[in-house]
Amino acid sequence: MTKFLLAVHVLAAIVAVGPVTVAASMFPPAARKALAAPEDAGAAGTVRLLHRICQVYAAVGIAVPVFGFATAGAMGVMGDPWLIASIVLTVLAAGVLLVLVLPRQEVLVEGRGARETTVQLAMFTGMFNLLWATVTVLMIVRPGSTTGA
Ligand code: HEM
Numbered sequence: 001m002t003k004f005l006l007a008v009h010v011l012a013a014i015v016a017v018g019p020v021t022v023a024a025s026m027f028p029p030a031a032r033k034a035l036a037a038p039e040d041a042g043a044a045g046t047v048r049l050l051h052r053i054c055q056v057y058a059a060v061g062i063a064v065p066v067f068g069f070a071t072a073g074a075m076g077v078m079g080d081p082w083l084i085a086s087i088v089l090t091v092l093a094a095g096v097l098l099v100l101v102l103p104r105q106e107v108l109v110e111g112r113g114a115r116e117t118t119v120q121l122a123m124f125t126g127m128f129n130l131l132w133a134t135v136t137v138l139m140i141v142r143p144g145s146t147t148g149a
Contacts, residue, residue, distance in 0.1 A: 002074040009067035013136070016061035021129055023053035024101060028122040031108040035115060051105045058097055065090055082142045086135050093131035100124040 027050045034043040068090075072078050104121045107113040 002071060005067055005071040005074055009064060009071050012061065012063035012067055016057045016064060017132055019057045020054050020061065020097070021132075023050045023057070024097075024105075024125045024128065026050055027054070027105055027108075028118045028125065031105075031113065031118045031121070032115060035108075035113070035118070038111075048109055051102075051109045054097075054102060054105060058102065065094075077145070080142075081144055082138055086138045089131050089135045089138070093128055093135065096124055096128045096131060101128055 027047065030043070030046050030050055034040065034047045037043055065087075068086075072083055077083055101121065101124050104113070104117055104124070108117055108121070
């Protein structure tokens with residue numbers, strides 16, 4: 001059962017967080033291009049599509065902490081410091097995505113943003129990527145853990 005839960009947890013991280021990382025990273029330059037060429041319907045379409053990918057896969061990404069907690073419960077590692085640190089960083093990453101990244105993308109999709117918005121967005125997207133990459137390393141290294149390799 002633990003192996004099944006862990007497999008779903010890791011699959012969800014790959015399938016959901018991966019696309020968000022790529023689409024969110026592509027968004028600021030795409031938005032800049034669309035701002036520079038307002039008559040280019042293709043550029044606006046790309047920006048809309050990238051935002052949609054971020055939204056949909058962020059929702060699918062809820063499976064990552066859900067199955068993460070289920071795995072931690074089954075393994076009896078709920079109080080481990082590496083896990084608590086991962087949970088805090090996951091909450092921070094989700095907060096950055098929901099509060100700082102997605103609303104700014106929306107502003108740009110609706111044509112209300114400026115070049116400055118794309119610069120801020122690139123910074124917050126970088127923060128999001130760094131946070132969840134740190135969580136992934138913590139999940140694999142598990143400093144202080146005596147379970148597994
Ligand atoms: C609330 C948040 C999370 C919890 C409670 C959680 C819990 C866990 C647990 C208990 C394991 C098993 C570790 C072991 O084998 O000893 C694990 C593994 C793993 N988690 Fe998470 N996780 C969370 C978030 C994340 C996030 C955000 C990512 C990446 C986007 C992630 C990626 C991974 C990976 C790649 C492994 C496999 C590590 C390995 O077995 O070597 N987890 N997680």
